[in-house]
Amino acid sequence: MALVGTGELIAQARAAGHAVAAFNMITLEHAEAIAQGAEAAGAAAVLQVSENAVKFHGGRLSAIAAAAGAVARASTASLSLHLDHVESVNLLYAAHPEGFSSVMFGASKLSYGENVKSTAAAVRWGHERGIWVEAELGKVGGKEGESPLDAHTPGVRTDPAEAAAYVAETGVDALAVAVGSSHAMTERTAVLDHELIARLRAALPVPLVLHGSSGVPDEEIRRAVAAGMTKINIGTALNTACTGAVRAFLEANPTAVDPRKYLRPARDAMAETVAAFLALLGSSGSSRPRGQGA
Template sequence: MLTPTGEIVAEARRRGVGVGAFNVITVEHAEAIVTGAEAAGCAVVLQISENAVRFHHGRLGPIAAAARSVAQLAGVPVGLHLDHVESDELFDQAAGNGFGSAMYDASRLAYDDNVAATAQAARRGHACGLWVESELGEVGGKDGAHAAGVRTDPGEAAAYVAATGVDALAVAVGSSHAMTSRVARLDHELIARLRAAVAVPLVLHGSSGVPDDELRAAVRGGLVKINIGTALNVAFTGAIRTAISANAGLVDPRKYLREARNEMAAMVTRALHTVTLAA
């Protein structure tokens, strides 16, 4: 069932567990994420990034409609989230396309400019009923938009949340976008300090490269929304490679996309068991 992201995150935070938020690129991604969440018996968040919208010719409506329909038919609560939005025009389309939340990403900007832009976006988003996430500090690996190794300062984070009015904060604590191996090590002392300093839920981006034990410790330490994207694509692409390698004459996309969808669903179930059993 389609459920506001803020409600899903608030319930997870109350229970001391994490929420898995998975990136949607194709309708098969959305179907796999929900199938995996239903198998785990967990709420989940479907995320569509600005990069994914760009892949779909810059049109949010079609992929949003597909993800929204999948969410509405789900047997578990499913949030719909617009992720890493730098475009004001795209951000302002979120509510009208059924999104309950959006992440406004002004992290490229200097601190004062980030605060000003994010505060304006949060006011517009709240007026439309959106739960608004933003980012402070720089999570590595996102096509040069973020420099690796820049951590979120707890005092600055507290001031940032107060000045912008955001509902959740993505923090840089050692993860990196687009990692295909799970070798990242998080700064758990910093996570504890951020949790103590910041009143809103904390978000971990770049979780695909973080091992299970690190994810469990991070959720116990105070991170709530756990974003996963690359791991889905590793499963997706690996299944297609295997299917086509086994049958060079294969041309029906349903036959290899079915395997890709199944592999992604299994990956989602495993990840949800990790982040929701952390307590």
């Protein structure tokens, strides 16, 4: 079955007043779990492959992209493919031939001027090929290889006026903003700046994206969506569920050697996590199975 475009899912969610969950995958089991959870919730979702995940697979995008696409096409849920946190221009250029409908181009480590220049070029390239482009302004922090970052440090959060100028100069389709969350959090203790989210929503014509959502409590996420967040990125929560299930199985079965024995409960645990986040975002039931008018 045909993949759904990320831009289409985001537009539908924005019009309906809810958010789309975007889940980062590393392995085939991640992709299967995302599809399984979306089907159980009756909701749409985005399958994301990050540049770090591509590096894990030897720097080769083709195999993980083919696996993600195959899982999505076989699913009854509406799923899209998104290439996440891309800093390499060569990887950006690989998005289109590998079937990704959207990409997050990450130039936030650069100076503001260089960020604008690089992102505008990425947007022009993407739009020529029908690719929806997300970018980031502010410092969410917490990614592998980055120094620890306090989300409450002055100057870290996204400024609405600067964000409005950035969107106008680059032409991006969505903006990831720094409002108090951080990547790779294993405890859900982040406190978001909801007043800032509302100001950003009022200042910008494009959807807002929340990165680092695994560390954000349920009520904080609900309030963020109500304030204007449209795309909610989740990665570490799946890895936590996966690793916890594997660890529990191996502790109970120390002589086990067949990976299917522990990858099955790991996949199921990730699927449950996916379904729970989709229910939280209010998007359950928003995606009819394909073949029934979806």
